Amino acid sequence: MDIRQMKYFIAVVEERSFTKAAEKLFIAQPPLSRAIQNLEEELEVSLLLRNPRSIELTEAGRYFYENAKKIVHSEVHLKKMTQQIGGAHHTLRIGYIGSAIYSELAECIKSYRLQYPQIAIHVEAMNTLTQIEALKSGKIDIGIGRLKTLDLEIERIILKEERLYVAFYKEHPLLQEKNNQVLVLEDIVNEPLILFPDTAQPNFLSNILEIFSTKMITPSNLFEPVRDVQSALGLVMSGLGISIVSEGLVNIYSKDLIFIPLNEACAVTPIILSHRKNESYTLVENFIILSKQIFGVH
Incomplete structure (x- = not known):
């Protein structure tokens, strides 16, 4: 049993056809069929149930398929990393x-x-x-x-654990009320809140919502998530709401927006x-x- 046989078997399973697998592997079908047959003979078990229109895995075949994928992946990874560590790619x-x-x-x-x-x-x-x-x-x-x-x-x-800041447009009424001092989550829970990104969670957005959840409060006026921080802060500049960002961004946008830190132990992002x-x-x-x-x- 070798890596080549494993790759052949994986191709047959994933294509559900010897013909399609042979095309994918750029080999003729008879050698592919013989390789799988030799593999079954060596293992002394049937890996495939061959039907006229399709093939199915036996229980042993399912086990072999899942573990063969791991071995093939490890072989590819081993080759790539050995080349890099050996100086093939600096x-x-x-x-x-x-x-x-x-x-x-x-x-x-x-x-x-x-x-x-x-x-x-x-x-x-x-x-x-x-x-x-x-x-x-x-x-x-x-x-x-x-x-x-x-x-x-x-x-x-x-x-690092970066502190979280709330981004405001300069005329926001909460700035005068709080005199540009630190905030707690309760101060902004009812404000129009613009969060990001709009990608699959978990992400920065889910982290922010988790921080609210830690205090057992829920933002009542959430915008539909936007693509990225630039989009969010652009909407803040337009006066449509506020946002929450990491401290590294504060200096970048400080000419256009006001940033006030959240005074919460949990209001950090690593x-x-x-x-x-x-x-x-x-x-x-x-x-x-x-x-x-x-x-x-x-």
Whole structure:
């Protein structure tokens, strides 16, 4: 039994046809059929029920299919990572959540480039859930996100807990009432609230709603979620409502909007560095060490 046979079997199962699987694999059908037959003979079990119009998996076939996929995926990942660690590709690939670039992350990337000029850095904006899948598939080496996800293959390091701020247009009546001081969630629970993003949850929006839930209150005047922070703050500038953002964005928009911090222990959003667990990779280790220094993680 070898990887080639596993790939053949997976193709047959997913195409539900020897003919279509052979076309997908760019081989003739007879060798494909013989390979599957040899596999069954070696295992001494039937993996497929062959019907005139389709094929079905036996119970043993289902077990073999699920585990063969894991082995094939591991083989591809092993090859890719061995090439990278062996120097075939001197590139550090980072996936990051858009708002994190306004934090110390920008300084981390700049410092890494200066300290390791021989290493190319490829950065790509992607949400945290996409980062996790990209890490597991080997597409990226470092993920910078905000969600506290749990995955046994991924190691997470909290670099920072950013304070949350409420963004107001300059003529908002609540500014005079509160004299531009700190706020609590109850102060804004009935205000028109513009949140983001409008992508699949969990995301930054769900984090904000969870913070309200912690205080057992619910915003009563929520806008339909908008695409991103730029869209949200554009609507705030238009006087349509208020929004909640991380502290890294405050200086970027301070000329056009007023930002007041939320005085709640739970009103924070983390910046989390994620990487593959139990993997010794110098490019990644150097970035982690540098990031901890710049963010002040002990």
